[in-house]
Each structure stands twice: as structure tokens, then as C-alpha cells.
Amino acid sequence: MPSPPHGSRLRRGVLAVLVAASVAVPVVGAAGPTAVPAPAPAVRGPLRTAEPAALAGRYAGTRADIRAAERAATAHxxxxxxxxxxxxAEPGRRFLxxxxxxxxxxxxxxxxxxxxERIAxxxxxxxTDVDHYGRLRNGAAxxxxxxxxxxxVIAWLGYRTPATVSPAALTSGRASEAAPALRRFVDELRGxxxxxxxxxxxxSYGSVVCARAAHGLRVADIxxxxxxxxxxxxxxxxxxxATVWAGRGGDDWIAGVPHMRLGLPFADLGFGADPVDPAFGARHFEAGDGGHGDYLTPGSVPLRNIARIVTGTGPSVTPPGGRRA
Known part of the structure; x- marks a missing residue:
């Protein structure tokens, strides 16, 4: 079969990245405003110990930072x-x-x-930002x-996430910015x-972040x-x-995203190979029939299997198009 003309390939590539603009959006809707003022947090060095007293001191300090940000938002x-x-900032919430x-x-x-003994x-x-944090928090809980x-379990909102539909959501730029911070955070946890x-x-887009941080990272699983x-x-x-795992729910719209990368002079658009494709080489875990935001729903198949990966006991595995192993 002859190769499609360049214009056709370009149109398909542009379509791919336009669809990918909504990559990993936990909730449909516009991202919250980033212009709300907030004071800089207190400067703190890395934690040196996970003793309860040291953690309690860190949690109290970050609670003070959150309350200062709340006062600024109220004034705004x-x-x-x-x-x-x-x-x-409620009692019982614990932020590192x-x-x-x-x-x-x-x-x-x-x-x-x-x-x-196990940390996820x-x-x-x-x-995902402060205004749209509920789904991340609920999944972690x-x-x-x-x-x-x-x-x-640690809900790590440690980077400037792309807006729902924006040029930044089409490329790995924000992920590349985030990767050093994620590596530092994981290294601190290991300490x-x-x-x-x-x-x-x-x-979703967090998988692009993890991929950028993955090289040599001392974790058991990604x-x-x-x-x-x-x-x-x-x-x-x-x-x-680490062992690299991939799963996708049966009703996840992300399955319809064309897995392409389009190289342009200013950036590469799109994210390429599908992680659940056997050719990608990840271990596949059964993710049930849910949608894009359902993976950590209480009682669900993907939640149970992700937990089994975290504990090291191994999930139920269904090769794409095959029987459960």
C-alpha cells in the first residue's frame, strides 16, 4: 500500500495532538485561576527523619502556610x-x-x-490544582x-500542571519541568x-511526568x-x-487518542506509543470497565489491582485481547 501523502499524515498528527490536549484531565472543565495571590511558604530544609515528632512539626508548619494562603485568597x-x-488546613490534614x-x-x-512499609x-x-484537588484527595484516601x-499514600501535586486544553497539554514541557522535583521528592522519601x-x-498526563523522572529512580513500580x-x-x-505497569479501563475515552508524535520546529506534539500496547513492553494489569476518572474508586477492580502492585503481591493480569493470567 502506498504511503499517504504528507498533508494527510500532518492532518492526522494535528488531530492526534488536539485530542491529546485533554490528556489526563481528571475532570472535564476549565482549570482554576492561577493568579490568586498567595505568600511564599516558609523556607524549610529537607526532613532528616520520619520520627513522629519531626513529622508533626512539618505538618504544623505547612498548616500555617496554608492558612496564610487562605487569608490572602479571602482578601483577594x-x-x-x-x-x-x-x-x-483542617486538623488532621497532613502536608509535607x-x-x-x-x-x-x-x-x-x-x-x-x-x-x-509501603509508600505510594x-x-x-x-x-489539577488547589481548586480542583478533590478527586486526587479522594483517590489517595x-x-x-x-x-x-x-x-x-502521598498525593503529590508538586508541579505546575497544564490547563485542561492548552498548548502546554500537548507537549512534555511541563513534565520535563516537573521531573526534577519528583525525583527530589522520591529521594527524600527514601531517606x-x-x-x-x-x-x-x-x-494520565502524570504518566508523562513519571516517564521523564524514571531514569534510574529507586522505586519498585511505576x-x-x-x-x-x-x-x-x-x-x-x-x-x-522499576517494574513498569500499564492499565486502562474499558470505558476510558483515552483509548480513542491516536498514539502519535508530531515533530515541529518548536516542539514535539503528542505522546507516542500506547503503554497498554504489548509492543510497548509494560506489564499489563486488569483495570476493569470504568472511565478515565474511575481507577481509584472504592471497591473497583483497578483500585484493588493497583493496591496489589503497591504491596508487591501482584495484580490480576489480562493481556490486551487475551485471557486473565
Whole structure:
């Protein structure tokens, strides 16, 4: 069969990246404003110990940062942002870090990090910020409940996520910016709990972030779900020490995204190979019949299997188009 003309290939490539603009958006809708003012957080060095007293001091300090950001949002007249921050500052919420500027950053802990033998770090996708944090938080809480005692889950909103539909959502630029921060965070966790089994759980555009950070990263597993692609042709190209997993729900619209990359003079658009394609080389886990935002729904097949990956017991596996193993 003759190759399609260049114009046809270009049109298909542009279509691919336009569809990919909504990659990993946990919720349909516009991202929240980033212009709400917030003070810089207090400067703190890395934690040196996960002893309960040290963690309690860190949680108290970040709570003060959140309250300062809430006061600034109130003075600015942004009630939605102020309400979100007020909820984050409630007693019992535990943040290792927080920065209310530019849409917000934070790392919230679910479970007892001091004694955790298993740690899961959730890396969210586009459209996630302080104003749209609920789905990330709910998923982290559900996973912690599924894992039980001896586990900690961290919702890592540690980067400037792309807006839902924006040029930034079409490329790996934001992921490349985020990768050093994610690597530093994982290294700090390993220093705090060197014996813990740590896994990265990467939803949608978050899988592009994890791929950029993966080279040599000392984690047990990298789990890609609802992924539009990673920007790499194969799992081996991530050069990860970890086992790379991939799963996709039967009703996830991301399955319809053409897995292409379009090289332009200013950027590469799109994210390339499909992680659930056997040719990519990831281990496949059964992700049920749910949609793009359903992977960490309580009682669901993907939640149960992701938890089994985190614990190291192994999920039920269904090769694409095949029988359960």
C-alpha cells in the first residue's frame, strides 16, 4: 500500500495532538485561576527523619502556610480558593509541603508515614490544582483504605500542571519541568523510610511526568493508568529500575487518542506509543470497565489491582485481547 501523502499524515498528527490536549484531565472543565495571590511558604530544609515528632512539626508548619494562603485568597475575594484552602488546613490534614502560588503545590500524606512499609506516590494529570484537588484527595484516601495499616499514600501535586486544553497539554514541557522535583521528592522519601517499598502511580498526563523522572529512580513500580503515552517508544526507553505497569479501563475515552508524535520546529506534539500496547513492553494489569476518572474508586477492580502492585503481591493480569493470567 502506498504511503499517504504528507498533508494527510500532518492532518492526522494535528488531530492526534488536539485530542491529546485533554490528556489526563481528571475532570472535564476549565482549570482554576492561577493568579490568586498567595505568600511564599516558609523556607524549610529537607526532613532528616520520619520520627513522629519531626513529622508533626512539618505538618504544623505547612498548616500555617496554608492558612496564610487562605487569608490572602479571602482578601483577594476568591471564595472558592479560600474555601478549598480552609479545608486543607483542617486538623488532621497532613502536608509535607505546600505552596499556594501559581495554582498551588502540595504533598499530602494519608496514613502513618513514620511506620510505613509501603509508600505510594500519586502523580496527577492536567487540570489539577488547589481548586480542583478533590478527586486526587479522594483517590489517595481510597487507596490508603484499600492498602490498610503499614502503608502511606502521598498525593503529590508538586508541579505546575497544564490547563485542561492548552498548548502546554500537548507537549512534555511541563513534565520535563516537573521531573526534577519528583525525583527530589522520591529521594527524600527514601531517606526518611529507606526500607519502605515505594511505588509511583501516574494518572494520565502524570504518566508523562513519571516517564521523564524514571531514569534510574529507586522505586519498585511505576504504574501508568489512563495514559495518553509517555513520549517514549517502549518501557525500556524509560531506563527505569522499576517494574513498569500499564492499565486502562474499558470505558476510558483515552483509548480513542491516536498514539502519535508530531515533530515541529518548536516542539514535539503528542505522546507516542500506547503503554497498554504489548509492543510497548509494560506489564499489563486488569483495570476493569470504568472511565478515565474511575481507577481509584472504592471497591473497583483497578483500585484493588493497583493496591496489589503497591504491596508487591501482584495484580490480576489480562493481556490486551487475551485471557486473565
Amino acid at each position: 475575594g476568591d471564595r472558592e480558593r479560600a474555601d478549598a484552602l480552609r479545608a486543607m 509541603s505546600f505552596d499556594g502560588r501559581d495554582g498551588g503545590r502540595g504533598a499530602e500524606v494519608f496514613g502513618d508515614l513514620s511506620h510505613a 506516590v500519586l502523580v496527577p494529570g492536567a487540570g 481510597a487507596l490508603r483504605e484499600e492498602l490498610g495499616d503499614g502503608s502511606a 526518611l523510610r529507606p526500607g519502605a517499598r515505594t511505588s509511583l502511580l501516574c494518572h 504504574v501508568l493508568y489512563a495514559s495518553p503515552g509517555t513520549g517514549y517508544p517502549t518501557a525500556a526507553d524509560l531506563r527505569a529500575r
